[in-house]
Amino acid sequence: xxxxxxxxxxxxxxxxxxxxxxxxxxxxxxxxxxxxxxxxxxxxxxxxxxxxxxxxxxxxxxxxxxxxxxxxxxxxxxxxxxxxxxxxxxxxxxxxxxxxxxxxxxxxxxxxxxxxxxxxxxxxxxxxxxxxxxxxxxxxxxxxxxxxxxxxxxxxxxxxxxxxxxxxxxxxxxxxxxxxxxxxxxxxxxxxxxxxxxxxxxxx
Numbered sequence: 095x096x097x098x099x100x101x102x103x104x105x106x107x108x109x110x111x112x113x114x115x116x117x118x119x120x121x122x123x124x125x126x127x128x129x130x131x132x133x134x135x136x137x138x139x140x141x142x143x144x145x146x147x148x149x150x151x152x153x154x155x156x157x158x159x160x161x162x163x164x165x166x167x168x169x170x171x172x173x174x175x176x177x178x179x180x181x182x183x184x185x186x187x188x189x190x191x192x193x194x195x196x197x198x199x200x201x202x203x204x205x206x207x208x209x210x211x212x213x214x215x216x217x218x219x220x221x222x223x224x225x226x227x228x229x230x231x232x233x234x235x236x237x238x239x240x241x242x243x244x245x246x247x248x249x250x251x252x253x254x255x256x257x258x259x260x261x262x263x264x265x266x267x268x269x270x271x272x273x274x275x276x277x278x279x280x281x282x283x284x285x286x287x288x289x290x291x292x293x294x295x296x297x298x
Contacts, residue, residue, distance in 0.1 A: 123150035127290035142171040160205040170195040188232030196227040213261040223251035253278040
């Protein structure tokens with residue numbers, strides 16, 4: 095009886111230790127989004143719609159503020175009626191220009207929420223952007239001319255971000271809708287506006 099009790103206590107303590115040490119799943123939010131580049135400096139470029147997706151991890155579920163770190167992919171697009179492939183003034187002027195960008199962002203931000211079941215929140219932080227590929231193309235008469243650079247010279251594009259949204263609980267998960275404003279440090283005449291939809295897993 096004594097030996098059986100010792101064995102039971104040992105198994106119970108071992109199971110408890112295993113449960114405590116069990117690591118949390120590193121990702122608890124998945125994001126799909128639509129974005130549009132906006133220009134407010136003197137430029138002929140017009141922002142077009144793009145898309146994105148990402149994986150996020152947040153901490154401090156039980157508090158009013160969360161720390162969120164993520165990995166996002168963004169496809170950004172812009173256009174202009176005419177332009178050049180190079181800065182060289184002697185290069186040909188093309189029409190119907192398209193500018194396409196494939197980027198990876200590493201956002202780090204705080205999320206401050208209020209409410210009980212349905213929660214509204216504000217976000218603010220920074221992101222570290224890396225443009226992996228830049229494509230520019232246009233029409234020269236009836237033919238298409240273009241260039242692609244992987245990565246471009248200014249591939250590192252950090253900046254600040256701010257956003258707001260609403261979080262709706264769904265069983266042990268939640269659905270999140272938010273709008274995010276991203277502003278590059280290097281190019282102060284451009285910003286990116288994103289509307290995202292997220293599915294998240296509550297942190298136990």
